[in-house]
Amino acid sequence: MAQDADAIIVGAGLAGLVAAAELIDAGKKIIVLDQEPEQSLGGQAFWSLGGMFLVDSPEQRRMGIRDSHALALQDWLGTAGFDRAEDRWPWRWAEAYVAFAAGEKRAWLRERGLRFFPVVSWAERGGGSATGHGNSVPRFHLTWGTGPAVLAPFVARVREGERRGLVTFKFRHRVSELIRSGAAVDGVRGDILAPTNVERGRKSSRDVIGAFELKAPAIIVSSGGIGANHALVRQNWPQRLGRAPERMISGVPDHVDGRMLAITEAAGGSIINRDRMWHYVEGIRNWNPIWTDHAIRILPGPSSLWLDARGNRLPVPLYPGFDTLATLQHIMATGYDYSWFVLTRKIIEKEFALSGSEQNPEFNSWRLVIKRVRKGIPDSVRAFMDKGEDFIVEPDLPTLVKRMNALVGGEPLLDLARVEREIVARDRELDNPYGKDGQITAIRAARDYLGDKLVRTAKPHRLLDPAAGPLIAVRLNILTRKTLGGLQTDLDSRVIGVDGRPVPGLYAAGEVAGFGGGGVHGYAALEGTFLGGCIFSGRAAGRAVAASVV
Numbered sequence: 062m063a064q065d066a067d068a069i070i071v072g073a074g075l076a077g078l079v080a081a082a083e084l085i086d087a088g089k090k091i092i093v094l095d096q097e098p099e100q101s102l103g104g105q106a107f108w109s110l111g112g113m114f115l116v117d118s119p120e121q122r123r124m125g126i127r128d129s130h131a132l133a134l135q136d137w138l139g140t141a142g143f144d145r146a147e148d149r150w151p152w153r154w155a156e157a158y159v160a161f162a163a164g165e166k167r168a169w170l171r172e173r174g175l176r177f178f179p180v181v182s183w184a185e186r187g188g189g190s191a192t193g194h195g196n197s198v199p200r201f202h203l204t205w206g207t208g209p210a211v212l213a214p215f216v217a218r219v220r221e222g223e224r225r226g227l228v229t230f231k232f233r234h235r236v237s238e239l240i241r242s243g244a245a246v247d248g249v250r251g252d253i254l255a256p257t258n259v260e261r262g263r264k265s266s267r268d269v270i271g272a273f274e275l276k277a278p279a280i281i282v283s284s285g286g287i288g289a290n291h292a293l294v295r296q297n298w299p300q301r302l303g304r305a306p307e308r309m310i311s312g313v314p315d316h317v318d319g320r321m322l323a324i325t326e327a328a329g330g331s332i333i334n335r336d337r338m339w340h341y342v343e344g345i346r347n348w349n350p351i352w353t354d355h356a357i358r359i360l361p362g363p364s365s366l367w368l369d370a371r372g373n374r375l376p377v378p379l380y381p382g383f384d385t386l387a388t389l390q391h392i393m394a395t396g397y398d399y400s401w402f403v404l405t406r407k408i409i410e411k412e413f414a415l416s417g418s419e420q421n422p423e424f425n426s427w428r429l430v431i432k433r434v435r436k437g438i439p440d441s442v443r444a445f446m447d448k449g450e451d452f453i454v455e456p457d458l459p460t461l462v463k464r465m466n467a468l469v470g471g472e473p474l475l476d477l478a479r480v481e482r483e484i485v486a487r488d489r490e491l492d493n494p495y496g497k498d499g500q501i502t503a504i505r506a507a508r509d510y511l512g513d514k515l516v517r518t519a520k521p522h523r524l525l526d527p528a529a530g531p532l533i534a535v536r537l538n539i540l541t542r543k544t545l546g547g548l549q550t551d552l553d554s555r556v557i558g559v560d561g562r563p564v565p566g567l568y569a570a571g572e573v574a575g576f577g578g579g580g581v582h583g584y585a586a587l588e589g590t591f592l593g594g595c596i597f598s599g600r601a602a603g604r605a606v607a608a609s610v611v
């Protein structure tokens with residue numbers, strides 16, 4: 062059969078678009094397939110906050126942060142905890158990716174038009190030892206314009222390639238098989254889905270109106286993770302995190318269905334680290350949902366009091382924003398699928414940010430950002446306080462606790478006296494500028510960082526101080542998001558087969574490849590590393606295919 066293109070890309074998310082842009086630069090003819098309609102071009106990255114892991118950037122230096130490649134690698138390896146034989150490629154990817162983040166990443170992105178907000182955020186602080194989990198310093202760089210601005214240069218490049226006749230987009234084309242000729246993968250087969258004008262991100266139909274088959278010497282799979290497929294998440298749930306939650310909400314659109322993993326495996330690709338995933342514990346149900354069970358993650362500052370379903374304070378060092386998976390493990394061990402933040406108006410004003418581009422329209426202009434900071438509670442957070450089913454706002458603790466119990470229903474789990482004891486004990490620790498409460502110490506330490514002091518960490522205060530009120534309780538659900546394992550790939554994004562050798566013609570990039578290697582993050586992530594992982598592995602795939610196809 063004649064070739065239809067030099068390469069076929071399965072999935073037009075960030076990883077696929079970056080690979081496509083590289084191929085266009087090399088003058089190759091490509092077909093880009095996606096099961097979603099044209100209006101959803103860009104996949105998850107459109108909805109993302111645009112947070113980017115950069116090391117020793119000018120933004121960090123201006124904030125007084127001293128970062129280095131050595132420190133970042135120490136943090137990455139301490140967080141990843143690589144300990145399996147199959148971590149060989151993930152480890153090599155990790156070293157290459159940290160070098161990229163400490164090297165050319167920022168300049169390469171700036172050349173393409175990306176700009177970063179000057180206050181660098183401090184995500185996943187860890188809280189353990191220097192060699193353990195977490196970022197020793199702030200590294201989360203917010204892209205101006207959030208997710209859509211991350212996508213924009215790559216979309217523009219690929220659209221230009223389309224005008225030049227190098228790119229053919231085929232939307233509503235869902236791949237269900239990779240074709241093999243001998244050892245090599247050299248084509249795709251699948252279903253043509255009915256056209257639809259559903260809005261971007263909304264669930265689209267799976268009505269089949271036809272079939273297709275396309276051939277090319279190279280196939281790049283860039284189909285995303287498994288986060289919207291809760292059955293697959295449960296099936297692969299890591300035992301080390303306890304039982305799988307019965308109730309989860311979705312931090313990703315419906316198209317993140319994980320189907321291509323088994324399809325690629327059937328064509329000879331090997332999947333590793335299936336049990337490594339990155340789900341959040343600060344999920345709130347979106348009052349204005351776009352996709353099924355739409356969850357929004359709160360990006361918390363360090364001050365909220367974190368209680369389990371029975372009102373016990375979470376143990377040290379499980380403070381908001383410190384250690385996502387250790388907190389998830391702890392919550393699952395409580396026997397309940399949710400936990401609570403108890404906080405004040407003063408804390409919510411300064412410390413609550415919501416992940417998602419649609420929740421942060423201000424990060425497009427300085428005028429709007431300044432307005433947001435001056436205003437106190439951001440509009441998007443205020444909307445959740447008014448309309449979100451997980452938020453309770455009350456001036457006094459007895460009414461707050463009564464409503465917390467009512468929200469959950471059934472036998473009341475929270476005892477007012479116990480909750481009050483926790484809060485009063487915590488508040489007493491504020492009488493001196495020092496003390497034994499680890500969280501208060503962490504809040505004070507956070508404020509030693511200028512960025513936190515300016516915009517992310519409220520001045521320590523008593524939760525029961527009426528001047529800081531009203532009191533706020535937020536029920537926090539578990540939300541699915543990122544897939545840390547996936548198709549094993551070498552540094553050229555070639556998919557490794559079960560025999561340990563690359564499958565000829567087959568490449569993978571982005572989340573489906575565990576962001577490179579089949580699990581560049583190991584067991585856990587430092588945050589802001591996923592978009593960059595799509596860019597780095599998509600670029601590697603595009604370059605390698607361009608070099609291999611003559």
Ligand SMILES: Cc1cc2nc3c(=O)[nH]c(=O)nc-3n(C[C@H](O)[C@H](O)[C@H](O)COP(=O)(O)OP(=O)(O)OC[C@H]3O[C@@H](n4cnc5c(N)ncnc54)[C@H](O)[C@@H]3O)c2cc1C
Pocket residue numbers: 071072073074075076077094095096097103104105106107108109110111112113234235236237283284285286312313314316317318320321416417418543570571572573588589590591592593595
């Ligand atoms: C709300 C939100 C906030 C986020 N914030 C950040 C952040 O601040 N920083 C960060 O680093 N990361 C963030 N992320 C994560 C990041 O956006 C994603 O991990 C990344 O965009 C994944 O890109 P991808 O190209 O691998 O896959 P996707 O974006 O999922 O794209 C895959 C594409 O493949 C298509 N596809 C799948 N299967 C098939 C098939 N069989 N046939 C044809 N097409 C198929 C899908 O329709 C989709 O368009 C966030 C994610 C979300 C949802």
